[in-house]
Amino acid sequence: MDLIELFFIALGAAVIVYYGVRLLLFSRMLFPKRWFPLSTSFFTSMGEWAVVTGASEGIGRAYAFALAEQGMNVVIMSRTKATLDQVAKEIGHTTGQRVKVIVTDFMKDAFSEIEVQLRGLNIGVLVNNVGMLPSFIPSKFLECAQLDQTITKVINCNVKTMAKMCRIILPGMENRGKxxxxxxxxxxxxxxxxxxxxxxxxxxxxxxxxxxxxxxxNDKGIIIQAVAPFGVSTRMADYQTTNIVTLSPEDFVKSSLLYLRAGDKTYGSVCHIVLGWLLQSIPLKILYAESMLLSLQDYVKKKAQKASVSPSTATLKKCRNR
Incomplete structure (x- = not known):
């Protein structure tokens, strides 16, 4: 057997091992309770309080309920006091946990005030959920209405708020080591x-x-994870009908918490993990074809028209819940 034969045999074996390991790692995602178990006291062991931004509806509201059901008191944050008060009442009535309401507009620099209101709380969990779309109807960058203002709003809401909330809460977690x-x-x-x-x-x-x-x-005992959902039936997704791909906020949150120990990023559910794999497997030339982009745009427009939502009213000018 010559060296060329040996090389190709070794290469074939390496490829088999590589894809075998990837298949094993993927198979773990099908059974999160077995591979990434959490104790019944896991969340309460992190701290007494959970903080959830954008908690008045959608994914944020679902996280607030789920963490309260795990025995945590929750701080819920959003712009609309009446809605937050109603959510707080429902959480308290359903779970018996304490709920603190902080009314704030993340488009404004209110982080000093937020820090004051959170002072003294033993915060074990932070969920940075608040976010916004530039427009409900997908469009090219230069076609976005009021582009300069929109750039600022998206960065403030989706980027700055997350970093600032981590700056406020992370030091306490580091001091406690969890x-x-x-x-x-x-x-x-x-x-x-x-x-x-x-x-x-x-x-x-x-x-x-x-x-x-x-x-x-990581060596401080702190878990920090990006959660990357696809379809979830929220205001941002025009409350699409739930199915195997589009989950209700409650089902998605319940599933995503099972993957808390699955790494620094999770898609949050089996179907979304498969979608993520498919999206990254399709050649970009196909996804970027003009016909494909126009089809996506038309699909969203039709859904908006069906729901009697015009592009002008669907544009999200403020931080919204997901």
Whole structure:
């Protein structure tokens, strides 16, 4: 047997081992309870309080309920006091846990006030959920209405708020040597995504920031994870009908918490993990074809028209819940 034969045999064996390991790692995602178990007291062992931004509805509201059901008191934050008060009442009535309401507009620099209101709380979990789309209808960068203002708003809401909230809460976790930070990203940040350019790019920041922060503070006993869902039936997704791909906020949150120990990034559910793999497997030339982009745009427009939502009223000018 000559050297060339040996080389190709070794190369083939290496490829088999490589894909075998990847298949094993992927198979773990199918059974998160077995591979990434959490004790019943896990969340309460992190601290007494959980803080959730954008908690008045959608994914944020679902996280607030789920963490309260785990025995944590929760701080819920958003812009609308009436809605927050109602959510607080429902959480207290359902779980018996304490709820603190902080009314704030993340488009404004209110972080000093937030820090004052959180002072003295033993915060074990932070969920950075608040975020915004530049426009409900996907569009090219230069076609976005009021582009200069929109750039500032997206960066302030999706990027600055997350970093500032981590700056406020992370020191206490470091001092205690434990804590959990979940930063909500998006599945479309898995690849450069035309028509969602600004939004997807802001979510790439969320992922890289989270992953780098986890590397910095992993040895401090702190879990920092980017959560990147695809379809979830929320205001941002025009409350699409739930199915195997589009999950309710409650089902998604319940699933995503099972993957808390699965690494510094998770898609949060089996179906979204498969979607992420498929999206990264499709050649970009196909995804970037003009016909494909126009089809995506038309699909969203039709859904908006069906829901009697015009592009002008669907544009998200403020930080919204997911």
């Amino acid at each position: 804590g959990v930070i979940l930063n909500i990203s998006s599945g479309i940040a898995s690849i450069p995504f035309p028509l969602y350019t600004l939004y997807a790019a802001s979510k790439v920041f969320v992922e890289r920031f989270s992953q780098s922060l986890q590397a910095e503070y």
